[in-house]
Amino acid sequence: MRRLGPARLTAGLDQHRRLDLNTHYTFHDQLPGETVDALIGMTEEVDLRGRGGAAFPFARKLRAVAARARDSDTVVLVNAAEGEPASMKDKMLLTRAPHLVLEGALLAASALGSKEVVVAVAAGDLAEASVSAAVAERGLEGYVRIAGIPERFISGEGGALVRAVNGAAGLPPGRRTRSSDSGVYGLPTLLSNTETYAQLAVLAELGPEEYASVGTVQEPGTVLLTVGGSVVVPAVVEVTPGVPLAAVLDLCEASVGDGVLLGGYHGRWLSAADAYGAIVSRRGAAEAGGELGSGIVVPLGGDTCPLGETTRVASYLAAQSAGQCGPCRLGLPDLARAMADVEDGSPDGPDMVRRAAAAVKGRGACFHPDGSARFVLSALEAFAEDVEEHRLHGTCGRPVTEVLPLPIVDEADVRLVVDWTRCAGHGLCAHLVPELVKLDHHGYPVFMDGGVPSWLRGEAQKAVEMCPALALRIGTK
Structure with missing residues (x-):
């Protein structure tokens, strides 16, 4: 604290x-x-x-x-x-x-x-x-x-x-x-x-x-921020709206590197320059191109790949959906795969992300698709130079060090596992569970990272049972 x-x-x-x-x-x-x-x-x-x-x-x-x-x-x-x-x-x-x-x-x-x-x-x-x-x-x-x-x-x-x-x-x-x-x-x-x-x-x-004696006229009082990520002192910080975000980052001895995630996994990435110029308040965050949201501040640091970090979280968000409507069941996995293509350097990756985001925005039964799309789209803007670096070289040369926090994976967490010595590219799995599997240009399956959500486990088991080559199983990594 x-x-x-x-x-x-x-x-x-x-x-x-x-x-x-x-x-x-x-x-x-x-x-x-x-x-x-x-x-x-x-x-x-x-x-x-x-x-x-x-x-x-x-x-x-x-x-x-x-x-x-x-x-x-x-x-x-x-x-x-x-x-x-x-x-x-x-x-x-x-x-x-x-x-x-x-x-x-x-x-x-x-x-x-x-x-x-x-x-x-x-x-x-x-x-x-x-x-x-x-x-x-x-x-x-x-x-x-x-x-x-x-x-x-x-x-x-x-x-x-x-x-x-x-x-x-x-x-x-x-x-x-x-x-x-x-x-x-x-x-x-x-x-x-x-x-x-x-x-x-x-x-x-x-x-x-x-x-109202502290804070701003529009936003009086104090606010709590959770500051994590690439910091020496992770903390919950009580601040008065109107202070520079830079003061919060300095208090927690942050290494900003490429940028700062503001507002959590339904928030937006800010470039380092925008983060250092931002004011802590709803209005100040919006003027900097972000949003205060639930008061989450995660500086990225310079040692991890920002596109890889974004892909990790996009896959997590896809798996965390309720699976009740099309934008969640199909749209969020598509968004995660498109972000993975950006990380892999695909020249079409950014356009695929924008198309996938447009397909889910405003169409969900809740705000999860909108928030997830906002998070991923902001990465294309905040990390434009990294997107170009990946397009030219396939990588920025940095590993993904998992700066962004995600829940610890339970060993019982299930996932689709493929035996590549058996897989013959029949493509039936992609037909049965399109939320988890896409086909590459050779017709072989590409699996979404992360476990199988509970609402898809029946379909995943069906894909295992119907695989003509007996190449699929449900297990752990």
């Missing part, structure tokens, strides 16, 4: 590893209850936005649920399903300052008269144990429910989260339904992420005027 500015969300964390209830109240005030109108007024005055990536106005969500509360029970849902591998800020808050998050959630629940508060967190995570202990300290086990859900990249998508909490598969529902209309138990639900509820608690404690 590091800071550039006042300690608000991170107050006391330089002295204590974790703030239990008594220690929490040495750094924060006990909050009086607020009416829903007062809470809406405060959040509107400082324009409090969601900190999960979409930056949706919190007051609008609160007002929508309050309008339904007149005729229905309501639920408050804390989205702590931080499935983004490069983000640690929500895990840090729940692990080290869980009572600040609970204060915000309970404040909203009291104002709405909610029947329950649900904290949805990755099952088995250290944060789950910490928040469970915090609930027990408050004696609220019958009112605050901890919902442990499987951790996937799309776990935090609103519809997927609600489905998981309701006991269904944690996948986007295929149609966009507002949680304020129908969420947990089908009730109007106030859904926002971990940091947003912590910010709400700080706002109620300080009041709008003091809360």
Whole structure:
């Protein structure tokens, strides 16, 4: 944990590893209850936005649920399903300052008269144990429910989260339904992420005027950034909007090299020059050609191949889709393969990436295809010189050192494995699982990197069983 500015969300964390209830109240005030109108007024005055990536106005969500509360029970849902591998800020808050998050959630629940508060967190995570202990300290086990859900990249998508909490598969529902209309138990639900509820608690404690005494006029307060990648000091950093991104990079002793990923795997790459000129804020990031998103900052360094790093993540994103619609099932694997062609130096690679991205943008059941396309397309711009180097020489001469974090692969993770001494190029596998297999110009299969997603394992097994040459099997690398 590091800071550039006042300690608000991170107050006391330089002295204590974790703030239990008594220690929490040495750094924060006990909050009086607020009416829903007062809470809406405060959040509107400082324009409090969601900190999960979409930056949706919190007051609008609160007002929508309050309008339904007149005729229905309501639920408050804390989205702590931080499935983004490069983000640690929500895990840090729940692990080290869980009572600040609970204060915000309970404040909203009291104002709405909610029947329950649900904290949805990755099952088995250290944060789950910490928040469970915090609930027990408050004696609220019958009112605050901890919902442990499987951790996937799309776990935090609103519809997927609600489905998981309701006991269904944690996948986007295929149609966009507002949680304020129908969420947990089908009730109007106030859904926002971990940091947003912590910010709400700080706002109620300080009041709008003091809360807005730091930051910018448009974006007051502080914000949490997760800084990883090619840095000496990986950290969650609390900063005030308006500071240069360069100051954050220097604080963490970053080696920027070719560029910086801003906003995570649904964000954008910035060239080194653009990153050093950027300001930390939603507006500042946009002016630099990026987006702040969920507050992820990953400097790349100069020792790894930026195109190879992008290809790794593109393959991961394709495997992490819900597999429910064409843009995810077919489009994202195509996008990953096109990016691999760019890495291999194909002169047609960049155009193939643009075509694959155009085929998925705006067509998915959720925003996963759009975010994945944005991430890959930004690499073509930020690393234009590397694209040309690969086109001319087939490589930039650097290995892929895996600077961008991805989940550790489970040994049970399955994949299609081919015995090349048997493969005769019949091409049936590409027909049965086009999401995983394409044919090269000789008619032989080219397999997408990464494991077989759970939603494709039946089709993959069918491809194994029907291979005329018995060249395929399902196994591990």
